[in-house]
Amino acid sequence: MATGIKDYAARSREIIREDPGVRESVTGATIAFDEKRRQGYAEVDADAWRRWAEGVKNHTLTHLDRYLAEAEEQLQANGAQVHWAADAAEAREIVTGLAVRHGVRSVVKGKSMVTEEIDLNPVLEAAGIEVFETDLGEYILQLLEEPPSHILGPALHKSLEQVQELFADRLDTARDGDPDTLARAAREVLRGAFIHADMGITGANFLVAETGTVALIENEGNIRLTTSLPRVHVAVVGIEKLLPRMTDLAGFLQLTARAATGQPIGCFVSLIQGPAADPGDDGPEEVHVVLVDNGRTDVLAHEHAWEALRCVRCGACLNACPVYRQTGGHAYGYVYSGPIGSVLDPGLLGLHEAMPLPFASSLCGACEDACPVRIPIPELLLEWRREAQEEGLTPWKERAALAGLASVATRPGLYRLAGKIGSRLGATGAARVLPMLGEWSKDRALPKPSPRTFRDLWREGIE
């Protein structure tokens, strides 16, 4: 699919320069989330939990065929219908086909990254179906026709003032309406949508193979309504979302909530166990689970990148990331942004399509410390960088400069000479002509070389 990834450097510059409110909103929100995550981890033996979770996910991913088969069997035993989608197009066809077959005119959606990934809403709308995003952040973005900028807080790049403006124009709220007032106005609209909807579409946080249970975590209650009020519930689920047993789920529900928001558990946890058993019972008449590959088996087959499939989409790495904080997710040009996006997107889309994301990191390591399933994001970024170098996907000037450095650094005499020349150039400001220092000096004063190198000082004797 078309993405805006290749424009990362230009877009990030544009956001920082032209829309400074984004940096302010994103920095404030992510630092608050990150602080809550730290507190949430501090209340438990987080290292032990994280190691355990890493182990469960590794086991599941290395036995994925077995657990997928078990999940399908259990889902069907529960009365749910299972569909397999090899790619985004198949997933869209399956969901649209279900909607058409059921005569659906109106859909309510719970927040779901995978439905963003497969670009579902436009095809539903093209089929004449009304679509309501019911997560408050997603609802705001739907009104603005913007994609989410964060896995968990899709609209966290927006300020309160921007939402006040939007709701005043669209929902007739007061221009200075407080957040409660704004939420109430959205709730009025969405309540009607829930009652009239024929189909509810969600993602899934987890799919338990042992019991065929679709597990969903949320704080707003909209997912509970989405999965229980309409006639038909469709859960679109990435195949990496599996957990083997119900007891595993108990741990993951808690760890994911702590990583995401510092909460001991989400305010609502929905465990979907198939459709209503008898006509007249509560719950949908039909439950469909669409299992989506869309590049995941390619990631799984990759020597290193498979570790990124442990991801539980908590957003902790985005919240911890000082790179993400400057721009929010839109700079990255794809639905999965921030540190996890930079290691997952090359696997899902192909490295060529995902350049230069592996280089959109200072390798500071804050993401790895935050990750509840211990994905070694900096190491994976380095692996993608290595592949990018091998495939010649980096600028030739950069490759030449590093090859030059290696040639000089393995010849001590040449190294000493180059150091002297470099110092002279630096002292006169002529170093600006060097390709990398030209970029450097766009936003910074040039470094000042020492008048004499340490080597000189050592030779003369250090008192």
Add this chain to the structure above:
Amino acid sequence: MKVAFFVTCLADHYFADAAADAVRLLRHLGCEVSFPPDQTCCGQPAYNAGRTGEALRMAEHTLDVFGGQPDNPAGADAVVLPSGSCATMVKKFYPRLATSPGASAVRATALAERSWDLAEFIVRRLGVTRLGDGLAGRRIAVHQGCHALRELRLETEPATLLEGAGAEVVPWEAQEECCGFGGLFSVKMTAVSAAMADRKLETLPDVDWVVSGDGGCVLHLDGRSRARGDRVEFVHLATALWRGVNGDGGKTGAK
């Protein structure tokens, strides 16, 4: 204690005086310091860019110079680097890089085991935390390089030493946040890199010095702060500590 000093290319050319202060400090603490003259760059720029072959060549050169063999013909008990980032390259990334069985893996592990960042060496190897009171009256903010902080886990060592020399280490809201240097990152993603420096500079408390054991971070932060017109004095950790020992670092002391 015999110490082979690995100055690192950045300190050699941009922080020569600070590197000399590191040597003075090590001698003051009773170390016999040598400087193997054929040393060059540790190879981190190539490693971080994904240029594995070139990084390995530079690592092999460094292994030759610093005698990473288990029997250690270079004769030093320890290799000390005045840079947390380059110390991490040698201690953590050389063993990852030199994974082929045989000589280089063995030598890389041997060198990794006896290499130290300066602050790490003083606190953890020498067991020294007090360095006189030459920094009394100085208000200092500490910038930790990310490799020192999250790879070597030197969460307290620099502050401990500065306080051990009498300084007041002032809390910094963005204390543990990356400054945005990241080597190649600073020239590839220059706008984001500069914005990250701004976040550090915007939250900087009122201090006399910003002290860091990582020259790369300082070049970047200082370059950004000068471009912004800020007046921030950056001091390398080695210089700050030496001034502490030497008694000329206090606010009222001779400069």
